[in-house]
Amino acid sequence: MDPPFQEKYKSLFNDYTIVSKDKDYSLMNANDECELPLIDLQRLTLEYPEREQCVEEIKQAASEWGFLQVVNHGIPQEMLKSLQYEQRKAFQHPFRKKAEDNILNLSANSYRWGNPRATCLRQLAWSEAFHVPLTDISRIGDAYKSLSASIEAFTTTANALAKGVAEILAENLGVSSTFFEENCPEETSYLRMNRYPPCPFSSEVFGLIPHTDSSFLTVLNQDQIGGLQLLKNGRWINVKPNPEALVINIGDLFQALSNDVYKSIKHRVLAPQQVERFSLAFFYCPTYETVIESSIKPSKYKEFTFREFMMQIQRDLKATGDKVGVSRFLL
Numbered sequence: 460m461d462p463p464f465q466e467k468y469k470s471l472f473n474d475y476t477i478v479s480k481d482k483d484y485s486l487m488n489a490n491d492e493c494e495l496p497l498i499d500l501q502r503l504t505l506e507y508p509e510r511e512q513c514v515e516e517i518k519q520a521a522s523e524w525g526f527l528q529v530v531n532h533g534i535p536q537e538m539l540k541s542l543q544y545e546q547r548k549a550f551q552h553p554f555r556k557k558a559e560d561n562i563l564n565l566s567a568n569s570y571r572w573g574n575p576r577a578t579c580l581r582q583l584a585w586s587e588a589f590h591v592p593l594t595d596i597s598r599i600g601d602a603y604k605s606l607s608a609s610i611e612a613f614t615t616t617a618n619a620l621a622k623g624v625a626e627i628l629a630e631n632l633g634v635s636s637t638f639f640e641e642n643c644p645e646e647t648s649y650l651r652m653n654r655y656p657p658c659p660f661s662s663e664v665f666g667l668i669p670h671t672d673s674s675f676l677t678v679l680n681q682d683q684i685g686g687l688q689l690l691k692n693g694r695w696i697n698v699k700p701n702p703e704a705l706v707i708n709i710g711d712l713f714q715a716l717s718n719d720v721y722k723s724i725k726h727r728v729l730a731p732q733q734v735e736r737f738s739l740a741f742f743y744c745p746t747y748e749t750v751i752e753s754s755i756k757p758s759k760y761k762e763f764t765f766r767e768f769m770m771q772i773q774r775d776l777k778a779t780g781d782k783v784g785v786s787r788f789l790l
């Protein structure tokens with residue numbers, strides 16, 4: 460069922476013996492372990508000063524880390540468990556079936572693996588994913604009814620969570636209180652179900668290469684295997700899994716909207732050596748027409764629409780093999 464990484468990327472692996480002798484090349488170099496700021500969202504329902512303190516902690520984590528963990532987030536554990544179960548089942552099919560048969564009947568290219576643009580091992584991603592725009596949920600066939608029901612339930616609650624956190628973060632930034640309500644209808648966000656198969660080259664190949672997310676916010680459910688790392692002050696830091704918590708990270712759009720008050724932090728996933736790892740990422744995104752412009756002056760970014768942003772990413776990927784991201788729009 461695993462994608463044929465070694466076969467498809469044979470030429471990249473030919474160089475493997477050379478680079479693996481270079482000690483500095485290893486991805487496993489001492490990384491600090493950290494516990495992200497952990498925030499109990501139940502406090503948002505309490506009175507002064509609990510709610511206000513909680514809001515401050517969320518803003519603080521988003522500006523200092525670009526990442527936070529939340530508990531009492533409104534997504535029931537059973538809902539997560541059933542989607543995790545369905546996710547495993549979907550990936551269990553033979554590779555050919557996943558790659559060629561569009562088993563879930565999603566839009567074209569929804570099943571992805573590796574990195575077609577990789578020119579060296581460092582750019583390869585030892586993972587596979589189903590990319591599910593929320594508009595596609597209704598297309599999922601009857602044979603996968605329990606999967607589509609689980610996706611629907613999860614994304615509805617993840618959307619409410621992302622909206623709530625986005626609205627809190629946008630307070631005092633001069634963003635209209637109806638901005639997210641108006642520009643992020645449920646259909647414009649998407650879900651990615653990730654699977655990281657065991658990787659015999661885990662000190663040389665990433666599970667997911669370093670990137671920032673193109674969303675406003677991402678809500679992430681990772682399992683207990685670990686491997687997610689974020690870049691803080693020039694160092695890669697392990698994000699220790701917490702079974703009770705969801706990770707929320709700031710994406711590129713919020714960085715621009717907040718004029719850099721909040722940071723879209725680079726993160727990556729190390730490939731697991733012996734076991735498989737799963738994660739679910741919900742990307743909270745606006746309509747393509749939405750204009751991203753900060754009210755904080757002087758603005759660091761020129762205004763752009765989400766469509767312009769995504770098109771620029773595609774152009775940069777083609778030209779450089781890499782996503783340049785929001786820095787493209789710096790004034």
Ligand SMILES: O=C(O)CCC(=O)C(=O)O
Pocket residue numbers: 651653667672679681687726728737738739740
């Ligand atoms: O698998 C993870 O923990 C992170 C996934 C991620 O960063 C992404 O899908 O953008």
Ligand SMILES: [Fe+2]
Pocket residue numbers: 670671672677726
């Ligand atoms: Fe990501």
